[in-house]
Amino acid sequence: MTTNTRRNTCLVATTPGAPLGVNVVGYSYYLPDEVITNADLARTVDTSDEWILARTGIRSRHRAAKEQATSDLAIAAARPALERANITPAQLDTILIATATPDSPVPAVSCVVQAGLGAAGAAAMDVGAGCSGFLFALHTAACFVRAGAAHRVLVIGAETLTRVTDYGDRRSCILFGDGAGAAVVTSPEAGAECTIPRSSDGLELIYSALGTDGLMADLIKIPAGGSRNPASEATIRDRQHYLRLDGQAVFRQAVRRMAEAAGEALEATGLTPSDIDWILPHQANARIVVAVAEQTGIPPERAMLDMAETGNTSAASIPITLGRARESGQLAAGQLILMLAFGAGLTWACQIWRVRE
Ligand code: UT7
Numbered sequence: 364m365t366t367n368t369r370r371n372t373c374l375v376a377t378t379p380g381a382p383l384g385v386n387v388v389g390y391s392y393y394l395p396d397e398v399i400t401n402a403d404l405a406r407t408v409d410t411s412d413e414w415i416l417a418r419t420g421i422r423s424r425h426r427a428a429k430e431q432a433t434s435d436l437a438i439a440a441a442r443p444a445l446e447r448a449n450i451t452p453a454q455l456d457t458i459l460i461a462t463a464t465p466d467s468p469v470p471a472v473s474c475v476v477q478a479g480l481g482a483a484g485a486a487a488m489d490v491g492a493g494c495s496g497f498l499f500a501l502h503t504a505a506c507f508v509r510a511g512a513a514h515r516v517l518v519i520g521a522e523t524l525t526r527v528t529d530y531g532d533r534r535s536c537i538l539f540g541d542g543a544g545a546a547v548v549t550s551p552e553a554g555a556e557c558t559i560p561r562s563s564d565g566l567e568l569i570y571s572a573l574g575t576d577g578l579m580a581d582l583i584k585i586p587a588g589g590s591r592n593p594a595s596e597a598t599i600r601d602r603q604h605y606l607r608l609d610g611q612a613v614f615r616q617a618v619r620r621m622a623e624a625a626g627e628a629l630e631a632t633g634l635t636p637s638d639i640d641w642i643l644p645h646q647a648n649a650r651i652v653v654a655v656a657e658q659t660g661i662p663p664e665r666a667m668l669d670m671a672e673t674g675n676t677s678a679a680s681i682p683i684t685l686g687r688a689r690e691s692g693q694l695a696a697g698q699l700i701l702m703l704a705f706g707a708g709l710t711w712a713c714q715i716w717r718v719r720e
Pocket of ligand 1: 418494613614617648705
C-alpha cells in the first residue's frame with residue numbers, strides 16, 4: 364500500500380521507509396572515447412581552465428564520435444547492465460529511455476534501441492524530462508512494476524548533448540558532455556532469472572517523487588526545430604537549434620528545488636539527514652551539489668561529485684555517477700542513497716534507494 368497526499372506524483376510506503384517492491388538488479392554506463400578538455404574550449408571561446416574548474420568543478424567531458432548517435436551510447440550502456448542483471452534482451456517487457464537528444468524526432472529512440480538490442484518482446488517509449496529524465500523514467504518503471512503491468516524494465520538515460528551545444532557560447536559550452544547509463548528494474552516476481560550476480564548491484568526503492576514547473580520553461584530550451592518554430596534557414600542562421608540556458612536563474616532554481624524535494628522525501632519517509640549515506644544529485648555544477656547537501660543538512664563529503672571528467676550529461680548523469688560510484692568501491696550493502704534530479708521544464712525528482720545485502 365502507498366499513499367500520496369502531495370501535489371506531485373509520489374510513491375512512498377504507508378510504513379515509512381519500507382521498500383516499495385521495486386528493485387534495480389543491474390546497472391552500468393558508457394562514455395565515448397573522445398575527451399574535450401577545458402584547455403580545448405579555451406582555444407575557441409574566451410574562457411580558461413581556472414574559471415571553468417572554479418565555477419563548475421568540470422575539467423573535461425566526453426564527446427560521441429561522428430558516427431555515434433544517442434542510441435549507440437544507450438545500447439553500449441544497456442548491454443553490461445543486462446549482463447550484470449543476468450537478464451537477456453529477449454526477457455525484457457519494457458524499455459524506457461530518457462533523453463533530450465534522440466537520434467531523430469521520429470521514431471522514439473527507444474524503438475531504435477529495442478531493435479539494436481534484439482528485445483523483440485518489449486514495448487518501448489521515450490521519456491522527456493530534461494536532465495531529470497532518468498529519475499522520471501525510473502519512477503515510471505516503478506509504477507509499471509507496482510501495477511503488475513511490467514516485470515523486467517530497462518531504463519536508460521542517454522544524451523549526445525554536444526550535438527546541441529553552441530561552441531560559440533562560453534556560458535553554456537563549458538558544461539555539457541555525452542554519455543549514457545542504464546538500469547534494469549524488476550518486480551520481486553520477475554523470476555528466477557533475476558538473481559543478483561554481484562554484490563552492490565542490487566538496489567531497492569524506498570521513495571520516489573517527481574515535480575514540474577512549466578511556468579519556468581524558458582530558462583532552459585532549444586528554441587527551434589519543433590512545431591512552434593520549425594527548422595528554416597533563418598532559425599539555423601540565428602543558432603536557434605542549440606541549447607540556451609539562463610545560467611544564474613537555473614542555478615538558483617536547481618538548489619532550491621532539489622533541497623525542497625530532499626526535505627519532502629525525508630519528511631515522508633521519517634528518515635533524518637544522518638540516515639542518508641550518499642546524496643547523488645544531477646551532476647550539473649559542483650557548487651550546486653554542495654549547496655543542496657548543505658541545505659538538506661547532509662555533510663557535503665557525503666555528496667557524490669562526479670562531473671570533473673564527465674561534465675553535465677543531462678539525463679545520463681545520475682546513472683553514470685551511480686556506475687562510477689560502484690566501480691570506485693563507494694557503495695556498501697545497507698546504505699541509503701538519496702538521488703536528486705533537476706532540469707529543463709523545469710523538472711525535478713527525488714528518490715531514495717537502499718543498497719541490497
Ligand atoms: O542541467 C540542467 C541544469 N543546468 C544547470 O544547473 C546550470 C546552472 N548554472 C551554472 O552552472 C552556472 O550559472 C554557470 C556555470 C553556467 C555560470 O556560472 P556563474 O557563476 O553563474 O557565472 P555568471 O553567469 O554569473 O557569469 C559571471 C561572469 C560574467 O562576467 P561579468 O558579466 O561579471 O563580467 C560572465 O560573462 O563570468 C563570465 N563568464 C565566463 N567567464 C569565463 C561566463 N561564462 C564564462 C566562461 N569563462 N566560460
